[in-house]
Amino acid sequence: xxxxxxxxxxxxxxxxAILSYSAAPPDAKAPxxxxxxxxxxxxxxxxGIAQQQNHDIVGADRTYRRVLDLDPQNxxxxxxxxxxxxxxxxxxxxxxxxxxxxxxDPVFTSALYNEALLVEPxxxxxxxxxxxxxxxxxxxxxxxxxxxxxxxxxxxxDKDAADEFRRAIAADPSLRSQVPEExx
Numbered sequence: 001x002x003x004x005x006x007x008x009x010x011x012x013x014x015x016x017a018i019l020s021y022s023a024a025p026p027d028a029k030a031p032x033x034x035x036x037x038x039x040x041x042x043x044x045x046x047x048g049i050a051q052q053q054n055h056d057i058v059g060a061d062r063t064y065r066r067v068l069d070l071d072p073q074n075x076x077x078x079x080x081x082x083x084x085x086x087x088x089x090x091x092x093x094x095x096x097x098x099x100x101x102x103x104x105d106p107v108f109t110s111a112l113y114n115e116a117l118l119v120e121p122x123x124x125x126x127x128x129x130x131x132x133x134x135x136x137x138x139x140x141x142x143x144x145x146x147x148x149x150x151x152x153x154x155x156x157x158d159k160d161a162a163d164e165f166r167r168a169i170a171a172d173p174s175l176r177s178q179v180p181e182e183x184x
Contacts, residue, residue: 041071048080057084075104079111086118094118109137113144124151142172146179153180 048063061084067077082097098115101108116130128151134144149164165183168175176184 037070041067041074041077044070045074045076048077052080052084057088060084073104075101075108075111078104079108079114082111082114086114091118107133107137109134109141112137113141116144116147120147120151124154127151140171142168142175145171146175149179149183153183158183 044063044067048060048067051057051060051063061081064077064081067074071077078097078101082094082101085091085097086094095115095118098111098118101111102115105111112130112134116127116134119130120127128148131144131148131151134141135148138144145164145168149161149168152158152161152164162183165179169179
């Protein structure tokens with residue numbers, strides 16, 4: 001009796017597999033290796049993000065590089081490598097990674113914003129240009145307005161600074177305390 005049950009289950013599974021397979025349209029193609037690589041890259045990207053969130057920076061770095069082996073045009077892997085390098089104080093590496101993400105997507109606002117923060121101390125004019133690109137993509141980017149206001153204030157462009165601070169507060173009133181007193 002037990003052998004009969006195993007045979008019945010095996011037959012049922014085999015029938016399901018045959019029916020499932022034969023239910024596919026006759027002209028359906030197997031996924032290409034490029035499509036499979038992109039799916040694998042997406043799964044690895046999610047794993048890398050989880051590693052990064054769990055502070056496994058070495059593992060995340062290795063996983064993002066595997067993503068890039070499969071999909072060299074993955075802006076998120078380049079961006080996340082840039083974030084990790086930025087956090088580790090490796091500014092040259094961070095900038096190179098952000099630039100690679102921006103070559104893939106020139107309006108990738110997260111990469112634009114982070115690169116602006118990275119270059120702001122040494123090149124406020126370039127940081128201002130990057131922040132203007134962020135704002136062009138998202139006019140309500142409150143923190144971009146806030147940083148641009150700070151840059152303009154340091155450049156003694158008080159009217160421009162006041163305008164940026166006003167926009168920052170309009171987009172996010174909680175930023176009011178971060179606006180210099182003379183511009184509130």
